[in-house]
Amino acid sequence: MGTLALEPLDRPEGMTTHEYAHRRLRQAIMVGSIRPGESLTIRGIAEAMESSPTPVREALRRLSSEGALRVLDNRRIMVPRMTADRFSELISLRGLLEQHAARRAVPFITERRIDKLVEIDRAQDEAIARKDNTTALLLNQEFHRMLYTANPEQVVMPMVESAWLQLGPVLGIAMEHVAQLYFVDRHQEAIAALRKRDEDAVAAAINADIxxxxxxxxxxxxxxLLRLAGQ
Amino acid sequence: MGTLALEPLDRPEGMTTHEYAHRRLRQAIMVGSIRPGESLTIRGIAEAMESSPTPVREALRRLSSEGALRVLDNRRIMVPRMTADRFSELISLRGLLEQHAARRAVPFITERRIDKLVEIDRAQDEAIARKDNTTALLLNQEFHRMLYTANPEQVVMPMVESAWLQLGPVLGIAMEHVAQLYFVDRHQEAIAALRKRDEDAVAAAINADIxxxxxxxxxxxxxxLLRLAGQ
DNA sequence: ATCCTAGAAATGTGATCACAAAAATACTTA
DNA sequence: TAAGTATTTTTGTGATCACATTTCTAGGAT
Incomplete structure (x- = not known):
């Protein structure tokens, strides 16, 4: 395997090695740094992040349970290739799950949180303007996450994250081939609906955004697009 | 910790130890053998299944990513306690996810698979009749799984399994306190709709069943009920 | 008796090692 | 030269060990 594209990441005190490995790999997968189909090796990753196989394996198991990685029959591990079918199901699932999450978040929304949403949306617009698509992608997720986690006990949240994690890689790669990723911004619409505490309108805006x-x-x-991205 | 209620399980040739540990723990959690709140120890599990900490830890990581276990701040691992909120969200999610899964399965349904569904449903009725609630619970899942996996590439499937895994423990415990778990059987209705390849009717039956x-x-x-179950 | 503290036991974590399977490479043969 | 085979290397897997933290258990002071 070649050198692994794993940017170092901030590591808070007390974070275990497998947690750190999980975060770093997750981040790399999310933005498409690890090419789908490219096979990962435990020792390679361990060496890249100066640790040992044990915690790396734990991180890989978690990521495969989250749908981010696939374990083949020969026990090789890779980011799964995207298909048109899988892509459209994932979009459809995002719609279902995130409308559910958005509705359940509305009763918990505070003005302070709406302010944060506005701020994230502004930052995302900036990122789009300077064609920093990766940052825009992450800020878009940050916007949605900030909305849904207004309700602190959302069982659906890990499922939403899983869908993002499966869509991330191919979006990351697509962004390299499409000059400008066509970002839809229904966030303003969602914010307006939130201010009115209008569940239906929030759900509609989120669904449209997705x-x-x-x-x-x-x-x-x-x-x-998938062909262009080499899928 | 006391002795762990872990029934031995069939272990196919070539199955890795962590896979086996995962299956065995999953099964135990699903039917409520491991009490929510009771803390699990890696060494205890490893000893109970005559292996070592390494593969057990991998299994535990996977299960926590699947929502079956929760890792506390003190790094203790346990089956999470159920709350009324969590319960109703899980039911609501099952409805969303499984209607989606059912619809996408309909075009792939074969007569042979419908026969299998009929067979599973019959076995479940038998289990209910002899008040074997645990078997009935597992057969009910088997019925739903058999339906959805008619479509071999369902991204939603792991999410459905996750919801089952989170609901399982409390159902398993509830069954011990309620003389007869009130099983709804909309399966006949679903089967009839499947024979007609009527997506809407299938989705409606599944939703009602849930x-x-x-x-x-x-x-x-x-x-x-949760109070009775000691949650 | 209750609370607090020091020692002991238990536990999670991660590095290392040995082993078996898989992949890659080198070598031989037709 | 191409195909097949043997050898070497790489890789996944799981057991074991050492270390730090947490939890449990006595023993003692108030």
Missing amino acids: CEGIGGLERSAIEN | CEGIGGLERSAIEN
Whole structure:
């Protein structure tokens, strides 16, 4: 295996090695630094982050349970390749799950949190303006996460994160091939609906945000994009 | 910690130790053999299944990513306690996810698979008749799984399994306190709809199957049941 | 009796090692 | 030259050990 594209990451005091490995790998997978199909080796990762196989294996197990990695029959581990079918199911699932999460968050929304949402949205617009697509992608997730976690006990949250994690890699790669990733911004709409505590309107805005843009592409366009991305 | 209620399990040739540990723990959690709140120790489990900490830890990491276990701040690991809120969200999520899964399965349904569904349903009725609630619970899952996996590439499947895994323990315990678990059987209805390849009717039957019965209890009844179950 | 503290036991964590299987490489043969 | 085979290397897996932290248990002081 070649050198692993693993940017070092801030490591808070008291964080265990396997937790750190999990975060670092997750981040790399999310933005497409690890190519789908490229096989990962435990020792390679351990060496790249100057630790040992044991905690790395734990991180890999977690990531495969989260849908971020796939373990093949020969026990090789890789980021799964994307298919048009899988892509459209993931978009559809995001719609279902995130409408549910958004509705359940509305009663918990505070003005302070709405302010944070506005701030994140502004930062995302900036990132888009300077064509920093990776940052924009992460800030988009940050926006959605900030909304849903207004309700602190959302069982759905790990499922949402799993969907993001499965979509992330191919979006990350697609961004390298499409000059400008077509970001839809229904965030303003969602914020307005939040101010009115209008559950239906919030859910509608979130669904539109997810399903339009890259998620609303024709099937043939998706297949074309995947081909470009080498999937 | 006391002796662990871990029934030995069939171990196919070539199955790794951590896979085996994962399955065995999963099974035990699913039917409520491991009490929510009771803290698990890595060494205890390893000893109970005559292996060592390393593979057990991998199994525990996977299970916590699947929502079956929770890792506390003191790094203690336990089956999470159920709350009325969590319970009703899980039921609601099951409805969303499994309607989605059922719809996507319909185009792939074969007569042979419908026959299997009929067979599973019959076995479940038998189990209910002889008041073997645990078997009935597992057969009910088997029925749903058999339906959804008609479509071999369902991204939603792990999420469905996660919801089952989170609901399982409390159902397993509730069954010990309620003389007869109120099983709803909308399976016949689902089967009839499948024969007609009627997506809407299948989804409706599945949703009814999930939301009625224990999932449709009044909130106060749920709280009462949880109290009985020591949650 | 209750609370507090010091020692002991138990526990999570991660590095290392040995082993078996898989992959890669080198070598031989047709 | 190409295909097959033997050898070497790489890799996943799981047991074991050492260390730090937590939890449990006595013993003592108030």
